[in-house]
Amino acid sequence: MSGPATKPSSTVQKPSAAEQARLDQQLRDAAWKNDVKAARTLIDRGADVNAKDSTMQSAYLIATSEGYLDLLRLTLAHGAEVNDKDSWNGTGLIRAAERGHHLVVGELVQAGVDKNHVNRIGYQALHEAVWLGRNSAAYVDTVRVLVGGGVELTRPSATERLTPLQMARSRGYDRLEAVLVKATEAKDVADPEAELLRAADAGDADRVALALRAGADIEAHDAAKRTALLLAATHDRVEVARLLVALGASPDALDDRHDTPWLVTGVTGSVAMLEALLPANPDLTIRNRFGGVSVIPASERGHVDYVRRVVRTGIDVNHVNDLGWTALLEAVVLGDGGKRHQEIVRILLDAGADPAIRDKNGVTPLEHARSRGFDAIVRILQAR
Template identity: 50%
Template sequence: MSLSRFFTYGVWLGALLMSLVTYAGEPEQQLRAAAINGDAPRVAALLNAGAQLESRDDNGRTALMLATRHNRVDAAQVLIAAGADVNAKDDIHDSPYLYAGASGYNDILELTLDHGADLASINRYGGTALIPAAERGHVETVTMLITAGVDVNHINRLHWTALMEAIVLGQGGPAHTRIVALLLKAGADPNIADADGMTPLQHARQRGYTEMVQLLQQAGGR
């Protein structure tokens, strides 16, 4: 066997062995592995063969939760079409809907919104999907969640709203400034203070975020 043919055979054998390792175990384990890998045809085949859709790993994560964590849109689509619960929370209170929103995984977020996402559900910090989306500067995600009807004035356990997080945890750049504008336009209260009594406007002034200050003042911030 020539060296090149031997190398090609080795690559093929390695891929075969990896496939066998990846999809070893019970059908539900294989389903979760296929979801992680984004192997939508394998996901569909396992479901058709009877794998339990809502089975969980040691961290309480369903196949859909795992597909979401890895932003595997095709696999998520197959799972959701089969009836996967978009609100099923894992051991740290993440759900596919909440995680997609927080991470800016908009394709999966849209799927969850179209299939029963609980807009009032909260994460381990007591926040809706909108709050971490605002904090992380996901402008399109924030727009989607506002349009869907998420409460823009929800207060988490730190006593922060989405507006507060966009200011305090953002960098004052274009994305976070745009998010502040979107939230205010959607009815965010500019005078909901944090646990220490500081308002969004006071935080923006303290940080020198001039554009945010102007937006807050125009919205009646004090």
């Protein structure tokens, strides 16, 4: 009895040199436009994320200088040479630091980039963030990420012979100076993880950076299993959250109450925290202890701006929690019928909320609104 027929092995034909050059140029063009979809297609067709043009630009290096985080992640996932150099003999880290792209800086630190490389003009990433940066929040975030990531702090630049702290003082950048003073004058941290949690709870982003620099596990948690990022989200410590997210903290870490940093935003209604967490790609389907996703408590509590923003993330506006309620039902059943909840009902309906979904007792949002005397919400629901 004969065995199964052997299928001929398939071979993938490599593109010609001319076709490869075209693919690589098309990929760089897509990179400049931050067209991640096109870039992915071109990479699948064989385009090289490390291929450079005559100006020493590659898709990977473009992503670093322009701050294109999703594109950067795509190139890293497809073999980007993390320590590749540009025409200034600079790494992607130096390019990103110069532009104040703190999320890209953090992504590269996590990817193992050479944190202390010196470019052709004698600058490290920290020098460029200060000397060529600005006294703005973006550069404060960038400097904190570099500090937390463990870069050298006191090497003078080759030309000016200034340390980063001296550069900040020379420029009159008091915000950057304050971060660097704390970093350079810091003493040894006896218990980095305890310090990380205390600093996150207090909203002290500089101390958080120093705790991470001292070796704290970014996912360390307290007795209630709350991580630093969860503490930051709970107390709306947005600067702390931006730092932690940049260096890889999870937005999905569950505590003993089944809360995560992301889920907490639905309770606090903080749009700023929502925005700080989105680059970490939170799992929008994780459920809280009531079986709900973040849009449900936000709708109940009347967080209009949060609901308006979160429905644009692709979150399921028709998710039913363990009580049998959707966000729309909670906005009616647990709301006060006032202007905030009226606006939330409109937002949810515009986002695709189904007004026909009934609660466990078979009651619709419209019937609940009528029974509660919420005439304005009745009119909104009847109009759909």
